[in-house]
Amino acid sequence: MPDWTLHQGDALTLLPTLNTPVDAVICDPPYNSGGRTMTERTSRTAREKYLTEGGRNHGHDLGDFTGDNRDQRSYTAWLSLVLAESYRLIRPGGAALVFTDWRQLPATTDALQAAGFTWRGVAVWHKPIARPQPGRLRQDCEFIVWGSNGAMIPGNDPVYLPGHFTGSQPRGDTRLHITQKPEDVMRQLVRIVPLDGIVLDPFAGSGTTGAAALAEGRSFIGIEQSATYAQRTRDRLATVAATLAV
Numbered sequence: 001m002p003d004w005t006l007h008q009g010d011a012l013t014l015l016p017t018l019n020t021p022v023d024a025v026i027c028d029p030p031y032n033s034g035g036r037t038m039t040e041r042t043s044r045t046a047r048e049k050y051l052t053e054g055g056r057n058h059g060h061d062l063g064d065f066t067g068d069n070r071d072q073r074s075y076t077a078w079l080s081l082v083l084a085e086s087y088r089l090i091r092p093g094g095a096a097l098v099f100t101d102w103r104q105l106p107a108t109t110d111a112l113q114a115a116g117f118t119w120r121g122v123a124v125w126h127k128p129i130a131r132p133q134p135g136r137l138r139q140d141c142e143f144i145v146w147g148s149n150g151a152m153i154p155g156n157d158p159v160y161l162p163g164h165f166t167g168s169q170p171r172g173d174t175r176l177h178i179t180q181k182p183e184d185v186m187r188q189l190v191r192i193v194p195l196d197g198i199v200l201d202p203f204a205g206s207g208t209t210g211a212a213a214l215a216e217g218r219s220f221i222g223i224e225q226s227a228t229y230a231q232r233t234r235d236r237l238a239t240v241a242a243t244l245a246v
């Protein structure tokens with residue numbers, strides 16, 4: 001039976017205290033993006049940058065989160081450190097999958113490699129309901145930079161995953177986080193880990209990676225800095241685990 005653990009606090013402080021080997025880090029860091037200029041990116045809160053629906057979700061405010069105001073160079077350095085601490089925990093051949101947007105794509109591929117991973121590619125998350133922009137190319141994709149801890153070792157029952165995923169950010173009652181990822185996309189991604197393996201997410205948010213991992217028969221170790229979102233993750237994963245136990 002897959003299990004889960006959620007630590008509340010700063011990933012860079014907590015990762016060095018963990019010692020359980022894991023099969024992959026699958027994470028969605030604060031992008032430190034969302035603006036044309038450095039001033040826009042470093043002065044607005046995550047809510048101001050990423051919420052387009054007035055910030056409300058069925059009568060409750062979606063909580064803000066910190067850690068989204070680094071400039072370009074410090075973002076690259078910080079993400080490298082977090083991924084290096086994750087790398088320490090990943091078994092040889094295990095994978096790293098890191099979400100990013102177009103602005104932070106070069107920083108993210110640099111950070112992945114600086115952390116020690118072998119960079120293997122960039123997959124696409126296509127968001128079908130992104131709004132068209134007059135005279136411009138539509139910004140309807142985010143990216144998953146991925147790599148491995150050295151040579152990848154195909155098991156006896158290898159998976160064949162796509163390089164292109166389509167899914168809309170949850171809305172209405174199912175929206176739990178400002179920058180929540182679609183669970184069906186995450187359920188495909190966690191299959192890069194063998195059945196009964198362990199997925200690590202140092203930026204758990206509302207726990208989408210964890211919910212996907214449990215639903216796919218993988219265990220989960222998460223870290224989330226915000227107390228509000230850490231509790232949301234705990235509640236969500238407890239519900240998923242209870243459903244699976246029936």
Ligand SMILES: C[S@@+](CC[C@H](N)C(=O)[O-])C[C@H]1O[C@@H](n2cnc3c(N)ncnc32)[C@H](O)[C@@H]1O
Pocket residue numbers: 009010011012028029030031065066067177179180181182202203204205206207208209223224225226229
């Ligand atoms: C992009 S969101 C993750 C959303 C998640 N994928 C979901 O579907 O709900 C990034 C999360 O990282 C958290 N965070 C920011 N800085 C952090 C840090 N230093 N350590 C741990 N978590 C952090 C934020 O509070 C935020 O919830």
